[in-house]
Amino acid sequence: MTAPRTPLLVVGDALLDHDLCGRADRLAPDAPVPVVHGTRRSSRPGGAALAACLAAADGRPVTLVTALGDDESSAALRDLLAGRVELVELPLDGELSSKTRVLAGDRPLLRLDDGEGRAREATARARTAVAGADAVLVADYGRGTADVLGESLAQAAARAPVVWDPHLRGGPPVPGVRLCTPSAQEARLLAQRAGQDAESGDDAGLRTAARDARALVRAWRAHAVAVTLGERGALLSHGETPLLVPTPAGVAGDPCGAGDRFAAAAAALLADGALTEAAVQGAVHAATRYVAEGGARAATAPEPHHEPAAGPDPAGDRDPTADARRTAARVRAAGGTVVAAGGCFDLLHAGHVALLQAARRAGDCLVVCVNSDASVRRRKGDGRPLVPVADRVRVLRALECVDAVAVFDEDTPERVLAELRPHLWAKGGDYARTRLPEQPLVESWGGQVLLLPYLDGRSTTGLARRAAQAPAPAGGPAR
Structure with missing residues (x-):
């Protein structure tokens, strides 16, 4: 019999993502730009909505708290989320943010962003969802959801594991977060914003990532920060000597959404009782597999998704x-x-x-x-x-x-x-x-x-x- 999985609450800014995929084998005669033909259009949940779907793909009960409105993109996203996660809506000012990528094969050529909607206010139902959550993933895309629920999230961080995936447009995590998951570029800029002086040299290097992670642990009063390093894995810091968790193998593919996969896997493992080190190791493995299996486009269909064994066996009694x-x-x-x-x-x-x-x-x-x-x-x-x-x-x-x-x-x-x-x-x-x-x-x-x-x-x-x-x-x- 399959062991029950701890429910996860995802709080954050949902987006609607579109891909226009085609072939590009020539340049336009009137400008040095590629001509993309034979395009196929697909849509999928993005931002916090993607993170929620990824967390739910292995059968875990997931509730998503996000802001949606009366616009066409919000309606389309509701349809995509139906049957996959429980939805708790906040009111949205403006239109839901969406982004459209134009790709030649797997290579992005152009991205178009539309909609600047922001969460207007918290609701009683959303506060109740946060107050009763066993574990929380905050997928902050800088559109206000985490801000309007800041007080409730601070209370949740004092009693339950909270993973916070920050954004340069968003505010700092609430104190007491179990794990924060910025990318190397985000960690560099957020550390500077927190008062750390910039240092010359390779900003993608392990030394820089370790220093930034240490600074953010202290500035945010977080238990730990894991700086994601793309193909190199992730660097975990509790404020002292960092732990490097390398990827299991080099993979090539579309990395769009890999940060969401990392954060969702880490939150799921922490929810089930894993230690932070084991959760980060499992998250690195999950993000690597996610890219190898085709990234966000392959993850669009709501089918079960396998996570690696790390800490408590995520497979449980599964086949x-x-x-x-x-x-x-x-x-x-x-x-x-x-x-x-x-x-x-x-x-x-x-x-x-x-x-x-x-x-x-x-x-x-x-x-x-x-x-x-x-x-x-x-x-x-x-x-x-x-x-x-x-x-x-x-x-x-x-x-x-x-x-x-x-x-x-x-x-x-x-x-x-x-x-x-x-x-x-x-x-x-x-x-x-x-x-x-x-x-x-x-x-x-x-x-x-x-x-x-x-x-x-x-x-x-x-x-x-x-x-x-x-x-x-x-x-x-x-x-």
Whole structure:
């Protein structure tokens, strides 16, 4: 049975986002600008509304407090949010803000912004929602929602985890926030605004980010600040020595909304009881996967979204194989490369890790196909596995290079491979002279079997044998 997830309240400024996607292969004859043709238009929730939908995508109950009006964009956003989140509306002065991106492939060429509406005032229902929240994510886009609910949010921060995603147009977070999540550029400018002197050099460097985060912890009286660094991950500071949380792998893709994905994942993990360090690690992993799977456009449909294991296991009792199928489908739909690797992974060792790291670098996501306990027993004997499948899955999912895990009961993984349809099936180099039984299947949909170097001298059987032969400690029997 699936473990219940702590409800999350998202407070912030909703936007309506549009994408015009087409092809650009020539310049206009009357000006040096690209001609975009074959355009397709799509609309999706943006700003705090995107953060709320991302938080709700794994089945978590989410309530969104935001300002909406009587304009056409507000009506369109209500339709997009219907059935996905509970909506608590504040009155809006003006028209809802919207932005339209013109893209050639995945490359943005132009952005058009419309609407300057702002939240007018708080309502009794909104204050009640904040007062009763178990956890809060504030997605501040500088349109007044956080400002009109400032007093209620300050009271919430004194009793529950609050994550605050700031904006240069917005005010400072309320005191006592558990985690603030500015980007490196935002942290630099907000730190200067808070009174820190600018320093010459690389403003995107770790030294600058650490100094800015430390200054913001003190200026905002926050428990912690995590400065997001794009492809480099995030830098977490409690005001002293910072913790760098790197991305699990380099990915290319549309980063629009990655900051919302980071903040939503961190808030969800904190809501479920994770430590701040574990929540930031999970958020980095989630944001990396989000970009690899196609970003905001791939996240538009309200389907379940997988988060990595960090702190309390976000998967709970959920079926890891179903998560793996969804992950592979999203990456494939976004034009990415799905890599799969398989094995028993009983007593995970350095050879396994090296193989999985190399496999992940070959594509945009890595799904590990792992033998069930019954399958391992048939292959290895009654004494195996040494580690039950639930623990093996959890350990594999905790690796930064692993995006999802699928479990199969058969002796070979053909069935699960047919469901995943990976572009690459990675195996260790010790299979170099063997034709794998699953090779014809993988090649039937245009996939490729890929051999990767294997670290010599690493073996689960060898580890188990050495452990069994280890001498008993002096003064007592072996335990």
